[in-house]
Amino acid sequence: MRRRALRDEPPFFELNPRRTVRQGHLLPPLDVPDLDPAAVLPQSLLRAPVEDFPDLGEHEVVQHFHRLSQLNYAVDEGLYPLGSCTMKYNPRINERTARLAGFADLHPLQPDDQVQGALALMWELEQALKAVTGMAGVTLQPAAGAHGELTGILMIRKALEARGDARSIVLVPDSAHGTNPATASFAGYEAVEIPSAVDGTVDLAALAELMNERVAAVMLTVPNTLGVFEHRILEISELVHRRGGFLYLDGANLNAFVGRALVGRMGADAMHINLHKTFSTPHGGGGPGAGPVAVSEALLPHLPVPRVVREGDRFRMVWHDPNSVGAMRGYAGSFLILVRAMTYIRSLGAEGLRELSDVAVLYANLIRHRLRGAYHLKYDAPSLHEVVFDDSVQATRDVHNIDIAKRLLDYGFHPPTMSFPLIVHGALMIEPTESPSPEEVGAFCDAMLEIAREVERDPLLVKSAPHDTPVRRIDEVRAARALKVRWQPEQG
Numbered sequence: 001m002r003r004r005a006l007r008d009e010p011p012f013f014e015l016n017p018r019r020t021v022r023q024g025h026l027l028p029p030l031d032v033p034d035l036d037p038a039a040v041l042p043q044s045l046l047r048a049p050v051e052d053f054p055d056l057g058e059h060e061v062v063q064h065f066h067r068l069s070q071l072n073y074a075v076d077e078g079l080y081p082l083g084s085c086t087m088k089y090n091p092r093i094n095e096r097t098a099r100l101a102g103f104a105d106l107h108p109l110q111p112d113d114q115v116q117g118a119l120a121l122m123w124e125l126e127q128a129l130k131a132v133t134g135m136a137g138v139t140l141q142p143a144a145g146a147h148g149e150l151t152g153i154l155m156i157r158k159a160l161e162a163r164g165d166a167r168s169i170v171l172v173p174d175s176a177h178g179t180n181p182a183t184a185s186f187a188g189y190e191a192v193e194i195p196s197a198v199d200g201t202v203d204l205a206a207l208a209e210l211m212n213e214r215v216a217a218v219m220l221t222v223p224n225t226l227g228v229f230e231h232r233i234l235e236i237s238e239l240v241h242r243r244g245g246f247l248y249l250d251g252a253n254l255n256a257f258v259g260r261a262l263v264g265r266m267g268a269d270a271m272h273i274n275l276h277k278t279f280s281t282p283h284g285g286g287g288p289g290a291g292p293v294a295v296s297e298a299l300l301p302h303l304p305v306p307r308v309v310r311e312g313d314r315f316r317m318v319w320h321d322p323n324s325v326g327a328m329r330g331y332a333g334s335f336l337i338l339v340r341a342m343t344y345i346r347s348l349g350a351e352g353l354r355e356l357s358d359v360a361v362l363y364a365n366l367i368r369h370r371l372r373g374a375y376h377l378k379y380d381a382p383s384l385h386e387v388v389f390d391d392s393v394q395a396t397r398d399v400h401n402i403d404i405a406k407r408l409l410d411y412g413f414h415p416p417t418m419s420f421p422l423i424v425h426g427a428l429m430i431e432p433t434e435s436p437s438p439e440e441v442g443a444f445c446d447a448m449l450e451i452a453r454e455v456e457r458d459p460l461l462v463k464s465a466p467h468d469t470p471v472r473r474i475d476e477v478r479a480a481r482a483l484k485v486r487w488q489p490e491q492g
């Protein structure tokens, strides 16, 4: 597949180089006095004229952005096996419901009696997430997984403060997502690392040694970032609770067991759920997302406000509560993301959700089975929804995970997550999700196997990839550090 080259699409400002007069809109004649804005508005509110602002027709503008969109890779284009990110398909019906005027055109300060449907949807979504987790309560406020973590740890801090001592440490496994230690430290705790055992799960003896009365919480990812379930989670939660700590679960990997297991029964005190991962909704490119947090009885009094309560068949927003951690976000969170997630849950039902995780796990193990031998597996045990290979076989020919990832682009696939988790050197972390067809999963495996053969035959071909993409290898560090988005008019 050869796509258009980036250089073929000039920047917006260069689309009409001779500056011929074109127009993208037609406005009716003015029926008010034609005033000079400078005569009526304060100087500080006036925008300076944009020099050389392009004149373009509507069709040209649409074509420009459509072409740009085709230079990129998207879930709607093909398999997007970015491990830990759960890049699943966003069914179009989600977009239909999110555009219904009764949801899309609301104002967050409308009185409760005008927005009963929206409040009912939020309340029902809370019930659904309680059912999925087996927990006592849910806040829908957080904007993303990382924000959910912060919300959960702040609730834990509040509960500990109510007991008289907020404590000072949060324990985090060495395989954790970087947001976990970042959250701990943002919430005022020292993040201390728990080493992994040889099978990739938490080293229980090490945890027992680290767990003491200074530890506020242990943050665990279930299944962990290797896709391996913490099979001793009951011992872990018992150990943490015995020393007065709380168990926080990172639920970003809920896709692995939704409909199959309840974290409430595992002794969890809080777990965030990435709606934009497990429950579809558009995802990637920076948001918006939603990271609701489910909590145990112990944290129930500290849930953020505002929150929805049900009174008979009416719903009401509660704005104040002295025990609450307060507002983690304005108003009702990413409301239209909540609408999409609820649509997804309702479309699938309990049976469908269970089937989804079954297929996601099946696909990951299919990939594990087909690629083992060609790629090295540091932790070679059956996993759930994702599988982590590494590049150690290919590295003997000086081909590394980045080269394999880039070569995959030539085959029309988005690369897996690279270099994460940190405990696997040269990691290639593959998460197919349940979205692709079996044929597409097969084609992905074929491409990976072909690349492994290419590494044997012609390593330079792989090292110089990609060959067929709109841009070749860019200097990612320089692109991030010296970002240039402003058009500079040619001199002279």
Ligand SMILES: *Cc1c(COP(=O)(O)O)cnc(C)c1O
Pocket (backbone or CB within 6 Å): 084, 085, 144, 145, 146, 147, 177, 179, 221, 225, 250, 252, 253, 274, 289, 291
């Ligand atoms: C995605 C992810 C997060 C962070 O979630 P965001 O919604 O991106 O903030 C945290 N932990 C794990 C394991 C994840 O995969």
